Amino acid sequence: MNGRTDRLTGDPLGDRAPGERADAARNRARVLAAARTLFADGDPRSVTMEDIARAAGVGRATLYRRYPDPASIAQALLDEHERDLQQRMMSGPPPLGPGAPPAERLAAFYAAMVDLLEQHLPLVLGAEVGPARFATGAYGFWRAHVRALLAQAAAPQVDALVDVLLAPLAPDVYQYQREQRRRTPEQIAAALRTLAAGVLDGG
Amino acid sequence: MNGRTDRLTGDPLGDRAPGERADAARNRARVLAAARTLFADGDPRSVTMEDIARAAGVGRATLYRRYPDPASIAQALLDEHERDLQQRMMSGPPPLGPGAPPAERLAAFYAAMVDLLEQHLPLVLGAEVGPARFATGAYGFWRAHVRALLAQAAAPQVDALVDVLLAPLAPDVYQYQREQRRRTPEQIAAALRTLAAGVLDGG
C-alpha cells in the first residue's frame, strides 16, 4: 500500500511504531539522542526532564507524553543492548549460551554483565532509581536465567541464592568498585568467576 | 573563654555534648524521636526535612544546623546499633567475635547483618541515598572485617571479592527479598551462609 519512506536512517532506535506520525518519530529520535549525550557526560543521576527537553529542543510535555521520568528514557536507550545480551544467553554459543556446565555459564553471564556495565555505566546508573531496578523486565530475565543455572547444578537454597548472586551486579556497586576502588573490569569479572565457582562447584 | 566543642554528630537521645545548651539538647531529642517515628511508619525514602521539622515542632533551619538531609538523621539513629554490632565483632564471643574459623565468622557476620536489617530496615533504607552507602564509616568497617576474614582464609581475589560479598547486604536487596519475594530472614541468612561456605570452604 503505502511505501513509507524511511528518511531517518541515522535514528538510534530506527523503526517507528505503525501509525506514528512523522513529527512524533522525529522528536523521539531527538529526545533519545539528546538524552544519550546528557547521560554520558555528567552525573547520570541528576539529569532532569527539563535538561533533556531543552537539549532536544522540545517542550517538556512532549517528553512526558512518552516517558514518565529520566530513568525510563535511560531504560529505553539500554533496551536494545539488554535484548541483544538476552538473545546471546538464550541461543548464542557456549559458554554464555546453552551447552556449557552451569558454573561456566554463570561465570560467562557475569562476564557479559560486567561488559554491559562497563560500556553503558552512565545509562545503567541513570536507569536505576532506587528499587526500580528489581521492577525492570531485565532483572526478571537475569533472575530466571541464574535460577535455572542454580537448579541445574542442584545448588542448595536456589530461590534465596538467586538475588544474592545478582546483588554484586547492582550498578552502584560496580561504579564504586571502578571509581572508588580503582578496580579493573577484569578484576571484577575474576572475583565474580571465583564466586560462581565457589557456589556451584565447591561448597 | 568557653572551650565549646560543637559535636555535629547527632548522638541518639541520651547525653548532651559538653557546652551544649539545654534548648539545643531538648530540640535534638525531639527531632530524633520524631524522625524515628516518621521513618518507621511510611516510606522512609520520601521523608522530607519539612516533615521532620513539623513533627518535631521545630523550624527547618534548626534541622539544617545539625543535619544536612533526612538520610543523615536516619544515620544518627542507626549509629548506636551499628556501633554495638561492631563491638561484638571485635571483642564479642565467637563465632561473631574472634576465635572461630573465618568461614564461620563470615556466616555469623551475615546473620548479624540480617538481624540488623530486619530490626531497622526503615532506618537503613532512609539512611541509604544512592552511593552514600559506600561513604558511610560503617561500610568501611564491614569491609575491613570481611577483608581480614578473606585474607585469613587465604581466599583468592581478596580485594575484589570483598565488595562482591557485601553487595547482598544492600538495604534495597534485602527489602526486595523480604517484601517482593516474601522470603524470611532465616532463608536469607541461610543463603548467605551457603555463600560464605562456598567461597571460603569450597571453591
Add this chain to the structure above:
DNA sequence: CTAGCAAGTGGACGCGGCGTCCGAATGGGT
C-alpha cells in the same frame, strides 16, 4: 540578681524541578 553576649531558633524568601493543562500547530487520510 542582672546585664550582656553568643549560640540557637524559626519564619520567610528565592530557586528549581515536577507534572499537568489547554490553546495552537501539524500531519495524513479523504
Add this chain to the structure above:
DNA sequence: ACCCATTCGGACGCCGCGTCCACTTGCTAG
C-alpha cells in the same frame, strides 16, 4: 484542499530545598 485527530510546548501551580536574618533563649561574668 479540507478536516479532524494527534501531537506539541509554553505556562501554571505545587512542593521541597537550602539560606538568610531578625528575634529569642540560655549561660555566665560582674
